[in-house]
Amino acid sequence: MDHHPQARHWIGGKPAGPGVLDRPSTNPATGETIGWYADGDAAVAQAAIDAAVAAFTGSGWRDDAMHRAAALHHLADAYEARAGELIDTLCLENGKLAGEAGYEVHFIPRALRFAAGLAVQDFGRVSETKPGQQSMSIRQPVGVAGVITPWNSPAYLSIRSLAPALAAGCAAVVKMPAQAAQTARLMSDILAGVGDLPDGVVNIFIESGSDGARHLVQSPQVPVVSYTGSTATGRLILADAARSLKRISAELGGKTPHLVFPDADLDAAVETMVASCTVFAGQFCMTGSRVLLHREIADRVIDRLAERLRAVRPGPAADEASEIGPLIDKASVARVDAMVETAIAGGARAIVRGGPATDPALAGGAFYHPTLLEVGDTALPIVQEEVFGPVQVVQRFDTEDEAVELANATEYGLSACVWSRDADRPMRVARRLEAGLISINSWANLAVEMEEGGWKSSGLGRLGGVASLDDFTEYKQITQNYR
16 A cells, blocks of 8 residues: 555645545546545544634735735646646546546646736725715625535636635635545645645645535535535535525536537537547536537438447547546446436437447446437436436427527526527527527637636536636625714
């Protein structure tokens, strides 16, 4: 065990946890142990909260915006310097292919630098509300922010919440999932190298269960929790937080549709739809899991999409020929395949029936070949529920109104894609879609400088953009009579 990396919690500016770590980190491409980690619980979460409270109340962090901006820039520098290590760790622990891990990592410095700018641009308002009276509205940090991170893009999704929390002047406690323990270890090491981050301003604990995360949600010392994950868990968090009226920022599940019209660039659309199904092995909240095709082009697109998906080659990141990495574990393979079987039994037509990889060379990993189904019933669970695997569902439409109606016919509203070369249709359709991010002739076209989040059951609040500070600040009105 000693030759493997050991991941401990990072609390109060130093490693914390037991001397012997007995929980294994596993490579999902091979099933092999790649490291060990300390498993957290409510007591560990409370230790992290105590350290964050001490840093928030006992340092000048919350009051010195220029200090925060400089520290965020230095943290961005540190991530840039260690980008290669982080990419390698994500490939090994998370199952991402090298290009996918690089895509995740490249957002991190950009998000930190944008947040650094926000730190010194958070101005209030002053007004003479009546003669002799001046009122001002200012924003102040709420205190300790809890960040609950998912395993599918753990490095960036931690920073996506952490960066605006720090810019606002909060201290933070980040709960990292066990599947990303080695990523948490490297993140802690990066934090240790940033000298102008006061000890305890950022704390990280690793947890395989949910006791520590639940403690963050229930603790009166944590006034805001930023959660990224499933809608089902998000509902539980919101219900728990309602008792104390705790503020919750939540980016939840999605069922991203591609709306493909007859005048679309079909070559670009097909290639992008394949990527939207296979990137991160479909374990992405914006996976393009629904393909809505105008009847005029449907057969042509289905044939081309099926041909491309059949040819996708699964494999580990270590093999440069790999086109789709593994799911996070073999339990996920069984879960995804059961959803596909249920869909077929319910009337879905299997155009490409992928499934668990049968190649003996991949037997140790959690690989799954992409699947393409056609359905006529929008009510089927495979259309309504997030699969979190490389499965796409095709439906046909005749009119623009029908396309919009189909796209909006789920509880989710995180993202959507519109494919058309008409000058007006993309904007017209985009305005009618019930989703937080609309990509025109593209997919998951994210920009950290703009607000990101979901409609309906896809979440509350926004990360990215100027609005990212909102969840981590509280307004205060100060009025003075000066006559």
